[in-house]
Amino acid sequence: MTDFYTENGIVYCAALSGAPSLIHGFSTRLGGVSELPHTKSLNLGYNRGDPDEVVDENFRIFKEKLGITGAVLVSAHQAHTKKVVYADGSSVHFENVDGFVTNKPGVALLVKTADCQPILLYDEKARVIGACHAGWRGTVAGIAAETVAAMTKLGADPKNILAACGPCIDKCCFEVGDDFVDTVAYFSDEFLQFVSKENGKYHADIKAMNRHILMCSGVPEENIRVSEECTCCDPGKFFSHRYSKGLRGTMASVIMMK
Numbered sequence: 211m212t213d214f215y216t217e218n219g220i221v222y223c224a225a226l227s228g229a230p231s232l233i234h235g236f237s238t239r240l241g242g243v244s245e246l247p248h249t250k251s252l253n254l255g256y257n258r259g260d261p262d263e264v265v266d267e268n269f270r271i272f273k274e275k276l277g278i279t280g281a282v283l284v285s286a287h288q289a290h291t292k293k294v295v296y297a298d299g300s301s302v303h304f305e306n307v308d309g310f311v312t313n314k315p316g317v318a319l320l321v322k323t324a325d326c327q328p329i330l331l332y333d334e335k336a337r338v339i340g341a342c343h344a345g346w347r348g349t350v351a352g353i354a355a356e357t358v359a360a361m362t363k364l365g366a367d368p369k370n371i372l373a374a375c376g377p378c379i380d381k382c383c384f385e386v387g388d389d390f391v392d393t394v395a396y397f398s399d400e401f402l403q404f405v406s407k408e409n410g411k412y413h414a415d416i417k418a419m420n421r422h423i424l425m426c427s428g429v430p431e432e433n434i435r436v437s438e439e440c441t442c443c444d445p446g447k448f449f450s451h452r453y454s455k456g457l458r459g460t461m462a463s464v465i466m467m468k
């Protein structure tokens with residue numbers, strides 16, 4: 211049994227879908243109008259080679275499929291930081307931010323990825339949501355923990371938070387170098403348990419790292435769902451920075467309270 215399912219080119223987490231007042235989803239590369247080989251077809255990133263009108267149309271399609279056409283969509287220029295902001299909808303764009311939290315219905319939090327892990331968080335009791343972009347730098351810096359902490363400030367209780375960790379590069383494809391291992395160890399030796407060595411090459415398990423960080427933040431293990439899909443193993447379904455050597459479109463993940 212899998213906790214994630216795909217509908218109309220959007221990946222949902224079943225654990226979050228049980229909440230009637232919540233909308234969430236992770237885009238794939240399916241269902242859009244981009245025609246370039248590397249952006250085909252639902253590219254949700256500007257400056258990836260598509261004319262802006264094409265990306266606008268992809269956003270329109272994605273929002274319509276999700277049912278958030280009237281939402282205030284909040285996003286950021288992401289920079290692999292651990293910076294989280296409170297989004298009340300008065301600003302729709304932030305610079306050098308990688309996580310958002312809100313308690314405002316109608317404010318949709320959006321993170322963009324193409325191998326990094328998108329993490330969507332929800333405390334139904336407190337009516338607080340969070341979203342973050344966790345590449346390996348943001349992961350080891352603690353972006354997931356910072357997002358949980360920011361939700362807690364808004365009244366959320368970590369033990370009530372449900373976490374949906376979306377499709378990202380898995381350890382099968384995430385070969386890393388000595389610099390990665392050194393950096394990870396600098397943040398915490400604990401992370402080294404998620405780096406394995408196969409045939410002389412290091413492989414990192416970013417999914418396990420973020421699960422560990424969420425659990426250390428007080429989110430119960432049974433509340434954490436992690437997509438088993440690997441973006442790099444399935445370039446027909448996902449945009450993958452590593453698979454495409456950087457020439458790729460961008461996917462988006464969204465969470466919003468109705």
Ligand SMILES: [Zn+2]
Pocket residue numbers: 379380381382383384440441442443
């Ligand atoms: Zn893989």
